[in-house]
Amino acid sequence: xxxxxxxxxxxxxxxxxxxxxxxxxxxxxxxxxxxxxxxxxxxxxxxxxxxxxxxxxxxxxxxxxxxxxxxxxxxxxxxxxxxxxxxxxxxxxxxxxxxxxxxxxxxxxxxxxxxxxxxxxxxxxxxxxxxxxxxxxxxxxxxxxxxxxxxxxxxxxxxxxxxxxxxxxxxxxxxxxxxxxxxxxxxxxxxxxxxxxxxxxxxxxxxxxxxxxxxxxxxxxxxxxxxxxxxxxxxxxxxxxxxxxxxxxxxxxxxxxxxxxxxxxxxxxxxxxxx
Amino acid sequence: xxxxxxxxxxxxxxxxxxxxxxxxxxxxxxxxxxxxxxxxxxxxxxxxxxxxxxxxxxxxxxxxxxxxxxxxxxxxxxxxxxxxxxxxxxxxxxxxxxxxxxxxxxxxxxxxxxxxxxxxxxxxxxxxxxxxxxxxxxxxxxxxxxxxxxxxxxxxxxxxxxxxxxxxxxxxxxxxxxxxxxxxxxxxxxxxxxxxxxxxxxxxxxxxxxxxxxxxxxxxxxxxxxxxxxxxxxxxxxxxxxxxxxxxxxxxxxxxxxxxxxxxxxxxx
Numbered sequence: 001x002x003x004x005x006x007x008x009x010x011x012x013x014x015x016x017x018x019x020x021x022x023x024x025x026x027x028x029x030x031x032x033x034x035x036x037x038x039x040x041x042x043x044x045x046x047x048x049x050x051x052x053x054x055x056x057x058x059x060x061x062x063x064x065x066x067x068x069x070x071x072x073x074x075x076x077x078x079x080x081x082x083x084x085x086x087x088x089x090x091x092x093x094x095x096x097x098x099x100x101x102x103x104x105x106x107x108x109x110x111x112x113x114x115x116x117x118x119x120x121x122x123x124x125x126x127x128x129x130x131x132x133x134x135x136x137x138x139x140x141x142x143x144x145x146x147x148x149x150x151x152x153x154x155x156x157x158x159x160x161x162x163x164x165x166x167x168x169x170x171x172x173x174x175x176x177x178x179x180x181x182x183x184x185x186x187x188x189x190x191x192x193x194x195x196x197x198x199x200x201x202x203x204x205x206x207x208x209x210x211x212x213x214x215x216x217x218x219x220x221x222x223x224x225x226x227x228x229x230x231x232x233x234x235x236x237x238x239x240x241x242x243x244x245x246x247x248x249x250x251x252x253x254x255x256x257x258x259x260x261x262x263x264x265x266x267x268x269x270x271x272x273x274x275x
Numbered sequence: 276x277x278x279x280x281x282x283x284x285x286x287x288x289x290x291x292x293x294x295x296x297x298x299x300x301x302x303x304x305x306x307x308x309x310x311x312x313x314x315x316x317x318x319x320x321x322x323x324x325x326x327x328x329x330x331x332x333x334x335x336x337x338x339x340x341x342x343x344x345x346x347x348x349x350x351x352x353x354x355x356x357x358x359x360x361x362x363x364x365x366x367x368x369x370x371x372x373x374x375x376x377x378x379x380x381x382x383x384x385x386x387x388x389x390x391x392x393x394x395x396x397x398x399x400x401x402x403x404x405x406x407x408x409x410x411x412x413x414x415x416x417x418x419x420x421x422x423x424x425x426x427x428x429x430x431x432x433x434x435x436x437x438x439x440x441x442x443x444x445x446x447x448x449x450x451x452x453x454x455x456x457x458x459x460x461x462x463x464x465x466x467x468x469x470x471x472x473x474x475x476x477x478x479x480x481x482x483x484x485x486x487x488x489x490x491x492x493x494x495x496x497x498x499x500x501x502x503x504x505x506x507x508x509x510x511x512x513x514x515x516x517x518x519x520x521x522x523x524x525x526x527x528x529x530x531x532x533x534x535x536x537x538x539x540x541x542x543x544x
Contacts, residue, residue, distance in 0.1 A: 030380045037381065054399055115295035116302060122521065123514035124475035126391070126482070127491065130498040131506050134319060210472075214391035214479040218495075226392070230483075233395040241399070245392050252387025 056239040064239035065246070078247060080223040081212065084140060088147030089208045093201060096152040100159025100200070101193075110160075117156055125150030125211045129218050143212070143219045150211045151204035158203065162196025163189060202260050209252055225251075321504040330508035338493075339512055345488035347516065349405065350470075350477050353412025357469060361417045362462060365424025366454075375425075382421055390415035390476045394483045407484040408477055415476035419468035427461025428454060460533050467525055474517050490516075 038058060044050070045057040052060075068074035102109040129146055136142040166189050174188045216226025229244040303323055309315070310322040321329075333339040368375040390411050397407045431454055439453045481491025490509050497505040 029376050033377045033381045034384070036377075111291075111294040112298050115298045119299075119514070122518045123510060124471075124478050124517065126475055126479040127494060127510055127513050129482070130494050131503065131510070134498055134501070134503060134506070209387075210389040210391065210475070213389045214394075214483070217391070217394070217483055229392060229395045233399055236399065238396065238399060241396050245388060245396065248392045249384065249388040252389070253384070256387060 053236050054238050056242065060239045061242045061246070064237075065243040068240065068243065074228075074243075074247065077223050077225050077228045077244075078251070080221070081216065081225045082251070084144050084147065084216075084221075084224065085208060085212055088144045088212070089151055089205055091144070091148035092150075092152040092155055092204055092208065095148070096155030096200070096204065097159050097197060099152075100156045100197075101163055103156070103160045104163030104193075113156070114160075117153060121153040121157070125207070126214050126218075129215050133219055138220045140219075140221055143215050143221060143224075146215055147208045147212050151208035154203035154207060155197075155200040158196045158200025159193065162193035162200070165196065166192035198260070198264055202256075205255060205260070209255060213248060318501045319503050321507065326504045326507045326511075329502075329504040330511060333505070333508055339509070342488055342490050342493050342509075343512060343516060346477055346481065346490045346513075349408045349481075349489065350412055350473050353409045353477070354416050354466075354469060354473050356409070356413045357416035357420055357473075358466070360413075361420035361465075362424050365421045366428050366458075368421075368425045369428035378421075379425075382418060386418040386422075390472070391479045391483070394480055398484055403484050404486040408480040408486065408489070411476045411480040411484075412473045415472040416469035419472060420462070420465040423461045423465025423468070424458065427458030427465075430461065431457040456533075456536050459536070463525065463529055463533060466528075467521070470520060470525070471517075474513075474520075478513060 042058055045052065045055050049055075056064075065074070099109070099113055103113050104110070125146065128149065129142075132142045132146045132149075136145060170188050170192060171184065174184050179187065213226040216224040217230040221227050225244055225248050229241045229248075232238075232240040232244070307323050310317075310320045330339075364374075364378065368378055393414060394407065394411060397410055401407050401410065435453050435457060436449065439449050444452065477489070478491035478494075481489035482495040486492065490513050493509045494506050494513075497503070497509070
C-alpha cells in the first residue's frame with residue numbers, strides 16, 4: 001500500500017483561478033471543455049455511426065435521468081449505495097483508527113497486526129469479493145463487510161505512521177508540564193497525528209467508493225447504483241447506464257470536495273497543523 | 276512501512292522479522308484449528324494444507340501460469356497505453372496554459388468515477404473479452420499518472436531552469452536534461468499509484484466481463500463450484516504478483532532513474 005505513504009496526490013481541482021479574473025470567465029473556462037465534449041458526443045450520436053440504443057444522445061440520457069429521478073427509482077438506488085458506503089466506511093474508520101493507534105502505542109499490537117496488514121494490503125480488495133460472498137452470502141451484509149475490510153488498510157497504516165510520527169519533543173514537553181496519559185493522548189498525540197489520520201480516512205473513503213460500485217455488481221444486491229448500471233446492461237438501456245455513471249461521478253466528486261475539505265478546514269488547518 | 280525504519284539497526288530489524296514470523300505462524304495455526312474443527316463446512320473453509328496442495332497442483336499443470344500471464348498482459352497493455360497518453364498530456368498541461376484549461380476540468384470530472392462503473396458500459400460497446408479489461412485498466416491508470424506528471428513538471432525548481440538557461444541550454448536540452456529528470460520522481464509516484472489502481476481494476480473487470488482467462492475470472496468461476504481452495508490459491512498469486520511488481524519492478528525503475536540521478540535519496544528500509 002505505497003499509496004498511503006507517498007506524497008499526497010495533487011489536488012484535483014478546478015483550474016486555479018488567477019485572482020483578477022471575473023467570475024464569469026472562470027465559469028466559462030471550466031465549462032468550455034464540457035461543451036466541446038458534449039458537442040462531439042451529440043454529433044457522433046446523431047450521425048448514426050453506432051446504433052442509438054448503444055450510443056444514446058445526451059437528450060436521451062438526460063430524459064432517462066429525469067424519468068428515474070421523478071419515479072423515485074434513482075433516489076432509492078442512491079440512498080442504498082450511500083448507506084452501504086457510510087456503514088462500511090464507518091466500520092473501517094472506527095476499527096482502523098483503533099487498530100492503528102494500538103499498533104503505534106503498544107509493542108504487542110504492532111507485532112500482531114503489522115505482518116497481517118502487510119500481507120493483506122497488497123491484495124486488491126475486489127479479489128476478496130467472491131470469497132466474502134461465499135462466506136457471508138449474497139447481498140448487503142457481505143458488501144458492507146468487504147467495503148469495511150478494504151478501506152481499513154489505508155486507515156490503519158496512516159494512523160500508525162501518524163501516531164509514530166508525533167514529535168518526541170512534544171510528548172516529552174507535555175509530560176514535563178505534568179500531563180497525564182489521557183491529556184497527553186487528547187491534547188498532543190491525537191492532534192499531532194490527525195493530518196495523517198485524515199489522509200488515511202480520505203484514501204480509505206476513495207478506496208471504499210471505488211470498490212463499492214464493483215461489489216454491488218457482483219453481490220446481486222437488490223438496490224444500489226452499481227446494480228442499476230449492471231442490471232441495465234441486460235436490457236440494453238445504455239441511457240440508464242450512462243445516467244447512473246454520471247450520478248456515481250457526481251457523488252464521488254461531492255465526497256472529495258464537500259466532505260473532506262470541510263473536515264480538514266475545521267480541524268487540522270484551524271489548529272495550525274497544516275496550511 | 277517506509278517511514279522511520281531507516282534508523283533501525285540490523286539487530287532490531289532481525290528481531291522484528293522474527294516476531295512477524297511468530298505472529299504469522301500463530302495466525303496460520305489458529306486458522307488451521309478452525310478449519311479442522313469441522314465447525315464450518317470443508318468446502319468453504321479449506322485447511323491450509325489443502326490450499327497449498329491446490330496451489331501446487333495448479334502451478335504444476337500450468338493453468339495458474341496461463342491465467343497469470345493473461346492478467347499481466349492486460350495490465351501491462353493498459354498501463355502502457357496510459358503512459359503513452361498521460362505522460363505527454365501531463366507535460367503539455369504543465370507547459371501550456373490552454374491545454375491545462377481544457378483538460379484539467381475534464382480530468383477532475385472523470386476521475387471520481389470508479390473505473391469499475393464503466394465495465395457494463397464498455398461491455399455493451401466493445402463486447403466481452405480483452406478489450407474491456409484493457410480499456411478499464413487504461414481508464415484506472417490514466418488519472419493518477421496524468422495529475423502526477425502535471426504537478427511534477429510544474430514543481431521543477433525554477434532556479435534549475437534559470438541556471439541551465441544561464442549556462443546556455445537550448446529549449447531541447449532544457450526539456451530533456453532538466454525538466455524530465457526533475458519531474459521523474461513525481462512520474463514514478465504516479466506510475467505506482469496507477470499500477471495499484473490498474474491491478475484492482477483488472478481483477479474486477481475480469482470478474483465482471485467474464486472472458487475465460489485471467490486470475491479474476493478464476494476466482495469468480497471458482498465460486499460457482501464452491502472451490503474455496505482455488506479461490507485462496509489465486510488470491511495468494513494475485514497478492515504475490517502485485518507485491519512483486521511494486522517492490523521489484525518499480526524499485527528497479529527507481530534505482531535506474533531517480534536514484535542514479537540523485538533526485539531522491541534512498542531512504543526506504
